[in-house]
Amino acid sequence: MTEEVLQALAECDCIVGYTVYVELVRGLFPDREYYATPMTRERDRCEWAIARAREGRSVVMVCSGDGGVYGMAGLVLELLAADEDAEGCGGVELRVLPGVTAALSGAALLGAPLANDFAVISLSDRLTPWERIERRLAAAAEGDFAICLYNPAGKSRPEHLRRACDVLLRSGYMREDRVCGLARNIGRDGQEQRIMTLGELRDYPADMFTTVYIGSSATRRIGEHMVTPRGYGG
């Protein structure tokens, strides 16, 4: 966590977020007003935060690594703008505080898989049609990006990672021996990382706490590390 975020948490009145993330900070700052909602209750969470801010309270919305990457920063801005049309922004001041998203913290565990151009794609089709996800996977393969996958699997979609690997293999731009890696429970109990081939990744039982890395054509396995060179070594 950045110093800037720690300071915001230390100075605020209310902390709101997805249940799992709120529980990660509650121990550090027990004497705050808390509001936590489960998955699919994102809008409710944001509206609560905006309502408290309108009352003049200082609210921190806790997301995962970075609130701007598959986080709530966008929805809060959309809801504030919608309100603005109706009754003015009511003196609500918003700051988005950047953080270390899982793409970066998982990459650090593996070595340097994202050290050259890369693409980040979520495999969750809850908010994005699967056809668009497939289109992005194929384009990322064509562009020879290193690829980081969020939400590679979930209870309701255990086969998404396998389907994604099949799209990449069918693209013709990579083979089963492409260097891949994954990081799980990053920065939490049970943290682990693993390097494997794309063929092995296709059959790996990833879960929703896993972040997946697919190398570019330049990515190499160096011992227990996954490295995409920038060319300095050459």
Add this chain to the structure above:
Amino acid sequence: MTEEVLQALAECDCIVGYTVYVELVRGLFPDREYYATPMTRERDRCEWAIARAREGRSVVMVCSGDGGVYGMAGLVLELLAADEDAEGCGGVELRVLPGVTAALSGAALLGAPLANDFAVISLSDRLTPWERIERRLAAAAEGDFAICLYNPAGKSRPEHLRRACDVLLRSGYMREDRVCGLARNIGRDGQEQRIMTLGELRDYPADMFTTVYIGSSATRRIGEHMVTPRGYGG
């Protein structure tokens, strides 16, 4: 800066890095051994760090936002591996500490331009052939990613941003009215952000302290913010 990095700086013996970044931390930790080299002396810097570590000293290599994103983590790993072939790793222990890369800190200034799938591309052709950069730009446009550009211009290549915008426009996947933004001197004196169209970006005099954002087809301008919705609002 994360707590983890501050702690590493507080506990280390030596701090090494690109001159500009070293100067940003020297004031905080004046009583360390410092070694700074200019651009193009990356390898020298890494070798110095490894040599000090082999002597049993604790060394922090300071990169920009995240040492794993266009940073030195990969080169250090490559050099350590090369040494390992010759004489063993000599007890050098390496940890990559993730940080907030400019893509994320600049995005926070602009709102939430990277809140859905995105691609990160450097326009520097010092280490990557320009043809490969063009291929990645075209693929990112085809995949309808939000795009973040690093190194949009430099003294020796003032026209790279214009050439990149032309590639995107020629791709047929975006028009001149595509929502774009940029952040400059992020977290430093002279920090600024700006939202504009792709047509305006094409003629913008970006410099090497500028990070550029090109929206996906879903990205919208909301007041002074740039937001790529995830779909929660719909």
